[in-house]
Amino acid sequence: QITLKESGPTLVKPTQTLTLTCTFSGFSLSTSGVGVGWIRQPPGKALEWLALIYWNDDKRYSPSLKSRLTITKDTSKNQVVLTMTNMDPVDTATYYCAHTPYSAFDYWGQGTLVTVSS
Amino acid sequence: QSALTQPASVSGSPGQSITISCTGTSSDVGGYNYVSWYQQHPGKAPKLMIYDVSKRPSGVSNRFSGSKSGNTASLTISGLQAEDEADYYCSSYTSSSLWVFGGGTKLTVL
Numbered sequence: 038q039i040t041l042k043e044s045g046p047t048l049v050k051p052t053q054t055l056t057l058t059c060t061f062s063g064f065s066l067s068t069s070g071v072g073v074g075w076i077r078q079p080p081g082k083a084l085e086w087l088a089l090i091y092w093n094d095d096k097r098y099s100p101s102l103k104s105r106l107t108i109t110k111d112t113s114k115n116q117v118v119l120t121m122t123n124m125d126p127v128d129t130a131t132y133y134c135a136h137t138p139y140s141a142f143d144y145w146g147q148g149t150l151v152t153v154s155s
Numbered sequence: 156q157s158a159l160t161q162p163a164s165v166s167g168s169p170g171q172s173i174t175i176s177c178t179g180t181s182s183d184v185g186g187y188n189y190v191s192w193y194q195q196h197p198g199k200a201p202k203l204m205i206y207d208v209s210k211r212p213s214g215v216s217n218r219f220s221g222s223k224s225g226n227t228a229s230l231t232i233s234g235l236q237a238e239d240e241a242d243y244y245c246s247s248y249t250s251s252s253l254w255v256f257g258g259g260t261k262l263t264v265l
Binding site for chain 2: 083084085086133145146148
């Protein structure tokens with residue numbers, strides 16, 4: 038079965054760079070049509086789509102955060118990495134990674150809460 | 156890109172039906188049949204309930220159904236049950252090959 042799990046720091050300081058890793062199993066990111074996306078959710082607020090990487094290394098970013106985001110994949114390790122630069126307290130959120138077979142996010146990780154504070 | 160518009164809250168009594176709307180534009184909801192709906196209970200990850208406007212993943216109750224008309228998609232839950240109380244989010248693929256979520260709707264089962 039498909040599983041995903043996010044990992045990374047729980048606390049980062051303002052202006053630092055956040056690096057999150059999504060480790061998955063049950064599918065290959067070299068299979069045509071498959072992608073892995075990142076979605077975040079500030080406490081008590083709505084989901085916000087951040088970025089997505091496809092099997093062919095096509096990368097998509099939220100326009101409002103594009104300058105701060107980088108998404109990469111390591112197919113051999115079954116991992117997707119998201120980096121976000123210049124972190125701010127408003128970036129405090131639970132960050133999720135999710136599998137997409139193209140048209141929806143069908144499997145989600147449990148999420149990881151990242152707090153930005155000095 | 157702007158978030159899709161959902162009502163902040165809806166409510167219904169057990170056994171009743173409710174509908175949650177999700178309004179976008181011709182560049183997202185209206186332009187593609189890639190609208191999906193997610194259920195999220197407190198402290199849990201979102202769960203896919205509807206994809207491609209009206210398709211249900213395996214294991215999702217047939218009490219959940221989806222539809223679309225123009226730039227507005229809808230999620231209908233029939234035969235409301237206490238366990239349906241949760242937050243619901245819509246999402247759509249966009250003309251920029253990106254994704255957008257709605258602002259979320261809190262469903263209260265009275």
